Amino acid sequence: MITGKNYIGNKLSGKGTITHRTINPKLNIENPYEFVQATEEEVEEAVALSEKAFQEYKNYSGKKKAIFLNTIADEILALGDELIQTYTSESGLPEGRAMGERGRTMNQLRAFANLLEEGTWNNSVIDTADASREPAPKPDIRRINIPLGPVVVFAASNFPLAFSTAGGDTASALAAGCPVIMKAHSMHAGTSELVASAIIKAAEKTGMPNGIFSNITGSGRVVGAALVKHPKVKAVGFTGSISGGKALCSLAANREEPIPVFAEMGSINPVIITPEAIAARGENIASTYAGSITLGAGQFCTNPGLLLTIKSDKTDDFINDLGKKAAEIESQCMLHPNIKRDFVANGNSVSAQAGVEVVSEIIEAVAENNAPTKIVKVSGEQFLENNKLHQEVFGPFSLVVVCDSKEELIEVVNGLEGQLTGTILAEESELSTMNDVLQALQNRVGRIIFNGVPTGVEVCAAMTHGGPFPASSDSRFTAVGVNSINRWVRPFSYQDFPDSLLPDELKNSNPLQILRLVDGSLTKDKIN
Amino acid sequence: MITGKNYIGNKLSGKGTITHRTINPKLNIENPYEFVQATEEEVEEAVALSEKAFQEYKNYSGKKKAIFLNTIADEILALGDELIQTYTSESGLPEGRAMGERGRTMNQLRAFANLLEEGTWNNSVIDTADASREPAPKPDIRRINIPLGPVVVFAASNFPLAFSTAGGDTASALAAGCPVIMKAHSMHAGTSELVASAIIKAAEKTGMPNGIFSNITGSGRVVGAALVKHPKVKAVGFTGSISGGKALCSLAANREEPIPVFAEMGSINPVIITPEAIAARGENIASTYAGSITLGAGQFCTNPGLLLTIKSDKTDDFINDLGKKAAEIESQCMLHPNIKRDFVANGNSVSAQAGVEVVSEIIEAVAENNAPTKIVKVSGEQFLENNKLHQEVFGPFSLVVVCDSKEELIEVVNGLEGQLTGTILAEESELSTMNDVLQALQNRVGRIIFNGVPTGVEVCAAMTHGGPFPASSDSRFTAVGVNSINRWVRPFSYQDFPDSLLPDELKNSNPLQILRLVDGSLTKDKIN
Structure with missing residues (x-):
């Protein structure tokens, strides 16, 4: 099943000439597949598709995105033994760890699906109008979270599943409404391609726009740098070394339009x-x-x-x-x-x-x-x-x-x-x-x-996985738990907008039946 | 009452030799006072005091901080006509605007005081333990927001009160638990000193640590740059031009420890x-x-x-x-x-x-x-x-x-x-x-x-005052409304911690009676 090609949107593509192989560290030999580094043109196409997909995907309902995320989890499981074998052959990690990490990856996807189905996460706030207020009438203002745009995710070497292709960064970005362009880790490019195939299959099954996900291969820093510098990319997720994370932060900060990078860069705990x-x-x-x-x-x-x-x-x-x-x-x-x-x-x-x-x-x-x-x-x-x-x-x-x-x-x-x-x-x-x-x-x-050990990072809403620099590039966010979705969204306010044009989360009738902060009180009530 | 000196913590200090005056634009003449630019040594002292104050202030209860903020509002009003006259003489803006802006500044301070008194804002999340979970027991994890540390705030030219010395950035940072070092705007340094005197008076009346606030004067970019580069400064708030904001972002990103800058830089709307x-x-x-x-x-x-x-x-x-x-x-x-x-x-x-x-x-x-x-x-x-x-x-x-x-x-x-x-x-x-x-x-x-006008920025929870770069340096935050406090806090988690050592917000008994997300449900209930 592994082709060694990139997924440029839904299509396998391997136009380049630079290749690399992964290594089986237990046997200390190269694995059989050859992975083709994405060309400039392929990177450009992936970003263009991602930006186009964003214009549709950003308006999808939570329920629709939840179905997508749950289907990704199903399709990862459906990869069966090939995924487990590829994982172990590319990481040297034991089969039990592979199965455990697969479970965690699926649980993370399902946790975000649950979050989206419920809908309170997006922090809807409504301050209603008061025409009689002095000295000036008070307008109607309603706030919601909206996605930032295409997100580039860099996979972690040490979690080929849970912090890689369909890992926490990808799951949280897709949940937020952002298409993802994955920079596969060169050490486990085969695992990445398999997981990418599951994501693409899920995207096709659930009617997602082409470009919602791409999987880009490359062994040096060239491809990653091209992605981070691309004007249509709006945020970056990274898990890895301090030097790698700092290099990406610097690239992102020096763009004409700087973009946020959440880099989790390591720690001595x-x-x-x-x-x-x-x-x-x-x-x-x-x-x-x-x-x-x-x-x-x-x-x-x-x-x-x-x-x-x-x-x-x-x-x-x-x-x-x-x-x-x-x-x-x-x-x-x-x-x-x-x-x-x-x-x-x-x-x-x-x-x-x-x-x-x-x-x-x-x-x-x-x-x-x-x-x-x-x-x-x-x-x-x-x-x-x-x-x-x-x-x-x-x-x-x-x-x-x-x-x-x-x-x-x-x-x-x-x-x-x-x-x-x-x-x-x-x-x-x-x-x-x-x-x-x-x-x-x-x-x-x-x-x-x-009186415990730091190893073992519980995936739950109360978890903070991040910290002052350089543990992470921005201590105001977490990389683990459903709150990690906040890295990829921005607040957006509607002033005096017609009810019919508001997103469901902000409509008077509260059709999603979510908790909203209305004039200072948390409530599921309608607005009259 | 205006001395032309800096407030280095609670003390007036003017050791420098570089001075400037403000201008009365209506009369097109210089105002009488001479303002002394802070020296390197004074900057150093202000930051050291701020860092020391932080270690105390970060643990103060919401109620105690609320009293401080409300007292600042009272003391600003108590400045009376001198403030209004200084404001108009340094800005050319009419008296009505001065009074309106003073009201808005006080309302902002009081809005944050209300937020702190209530206490739900800090997003307390509790995931309780489950010793029987397989394959590993689930730990008890509890999350709260904690302040980042000393914040440097740059005043806006166009809002000598509401976005300056005791304006939105200062109010939100103090509310978050961060001491503030104010870089006074050189165009309205007298207004800044008066407001700073009100803040210092409030700090002394309510028992705040020396260093909770400093007011630093200077007409070029030297003093501001020294503040932003200082290792003990942990965040920056800025309202002004694109070139000024970009310069600060670049300084902050290139520190050994990069720090977040929220710069609101302008817009053609x-x-x-x-x-x-x-x-x-x-x-x-x-x-x-x-x-x-x-x-x-x-x-x-x-x-x-x-x-x-x-x-x-x-x-x-x-x-x-x-x-x-x-x-x-x-x-x-x-x-x-x-x-x-x-x-x-x-x-x-x-x-x-x-x-x-x-x-x-x-x-x-x-x-x-x-x-x-x-x-x-x-x-x-x-x-x-x-x-x-x-x-x-x-x-x-x-x-x-x-x-x-x-x-x-x-x-x-x-x-x-x-x-x-x-x-x-x-x-x-x-x-x-x-x-x-x-x-x-x-x-x-x-x-x-x-069907309205963009001018008039309502101060309310649903407001977003920010936007994609360069409207602001990070679109994920707002500069107006109580949610602006999120710029200055980071999530922090306690794992398996003894109840007596947890902050009140996370204690089993919920002594503050706040809404908390406990095992996935929003509740004011105690934990058993």
Whole structure:
């Protein structure tokens, strides 16, 4: 079924001459398919179709868009075993993870479908007229969310399904009313083509305009840059490295018409472990964190890469125990030889900094692309002096920072870049004395976890997956949960408009029976 | 009462040597006070105080912040006649406008106070735990909005009160929980100092931390740039020119930690007038628009600078009538000699373009800084060919574009830059045939008005004052109405947190009795 071509709207197209292959990291060989990078002309055609589709799609009802999203989920499931096999062969991730991630992807699509069916999400506000108001009559003003326009989505290397072709960015943009042009990740281009075929099939079955979705292939940055710079593109979603995200933000900010980029760029996810918590349950924490650090070969954006504690007589034992337990967990295959290469290089770069001691390291021969777990430690003083210790090492790696005092620990937290998450492991009894630590941590993160692990990002309305720069490019939005739809919409107001021309959400009769803020009160009532 | 100094937190400070004076444009003389530009050291101190104040203020309850905002309103009123006199002497605007704008400023502050007292605005979402969920237990996740940090606000030239020192940006940022560092507008620095004194007095009366507000003076771009580049500043609000707004956006995007800028940069506010509307009520429209174009010397961001129509046998009569009526309205004083100079130069630049005909122009001697109203016209064809005709002429100026057909009119609309507003003057009977025009206009604007004028921006929850770039730098937000608070907050999630450490908005007992989205349902119920 895989052709190696791009989807330019509903049509497979492979006019280019530049090609690449994906790699099976477990076998360390190239996969059989050859993927054809999109040409300038194909990019142009995809954007033109997307813009045309937008003019229709932006007016579709929530119910119609919901049917589309649910059908995408059905069609992804219908890809069956070919999708699972392609996923594992392009990522080295196990079959169980593939099935789980497929389920999550489908659940995300269905969650947005539910949101659209209900219709309250779009924040309808109605302020009715008052002709008798002095000194001037009050007009009738009604507000709704409308979609921004064509959105370009860049797939994540580490979630070939849930943050890729039909992942959270795509689902939220389509739900918002925006056509999507997908920049497939070159590491899992086959998975992307299969999922794209499911989206196209769903689009055709449910009567969506041609151009509602395109899937664009390319291995360098050329195609992605062309998409972000295109004047008809109105927003960008990205999940990946800080350097990649920053490059896209800069391209977008320097356009003649700058456009919003939501880039989720990574994080070292500080975890504060108090001496009291170590004293009370150090072994348990060590086991839990050995698991969290190595989960999925450490290839999660919420991987705990930085553990912070304050020196006590139990500190060394705890750190050694953590190192031992982490090293006992069998090493796992990484997503790609390049990711393995960078993991080793970045881990070595941190280990080579002044004052850093290796606590444990898997050094026996592991399969070619497996990740050798590594735990290192350093003093708070040295961490404060050296920004190179702040860098993310993507993979099963964690740096333990041992501070001399709570004051030093707070200083360390205050000096961190923005993070997706922050975690506190502490005894309930000491929390009343920790307000200063909590406050400092809150300033640097988007989500704070008590006595848990940062890995595992629940898909729910209360989730914030984002945070101060560079965790994400704009901390005012989340990439996970239904609120992520807000990245792709803008408020729009109608003043004194005839009822018949208003969208259903704003009509006097409230035909959709949604909650609306009418003259300051939330209600489903009609307007008289 | 005016000292010419900066407020660095609660303290008046004037250490610098660079000074400027404001101008009374009616008398065309300098006002008596000398304003001292803030030094680097003063800027540094203001930001340091602001950051420190943030660490306290971010945790204040809505009720406490509401008292502060209401007290600011009281203290502004208590400035009495000195404020009104200073306002008129620095802006050339009439006393009635000063009083009206003062009322609006106070109403805005009180509207945010009401919002905070109620507390539902912060979008509290609670997804409760489910320990029995398979394959993994579901954690308890709770979301709230938290403030971004210190915000720098740039005052608008054309609203010395409502979009300046205690204007919409300041009120919304303070409501959000962000301290404000005000960059006073050099044209009305005295008004700014008076209002700043009211804010400081209110802050001291209500126990706000020193640094919650500073008022920084300076006549060039040096001080503003230093503020925007400062690492402790977390967001920027701006109302002004496209060139000024773009420069700030660029500074902010190129920081090591980029920060959001909401810049409202201006607009020519297209108005579509159908031949049918002209036939049915052309004289009435001409009167209304002669008034709207000249209102406040045309110095409104929603001033109708572009009228679009389709050629009919009544077009010429209508345009001539509009020109005559506009010229009959007495010319008014502009805000500043530089604004008058730019108005004349920009108006001449548009008039000098190929195909542009002057319809009417006030040419008799008017007072030195009064604005000579000017109406010009051009064909749709020529407008499409020449982007220089799209430029905003800030003042009582309007360009009438006469299109050959509806298709050409749609092409004109599609070619426009982003706008704050779009207006349609049409007969109800023809609306069913105008969907394509409405759709095109919607793509370019933030608010659409039927059979009205764009001037007059109602302050209400349903208002959108913003629009696609360059009307504003980020169309996903509004600068007017209580939703403008969303510019200064970010979502934040607590996972499995002890109830006692949660903010009141998220506590099980719902002590604030606010509406919360609990497990998908909006409710005021407690959590068990």
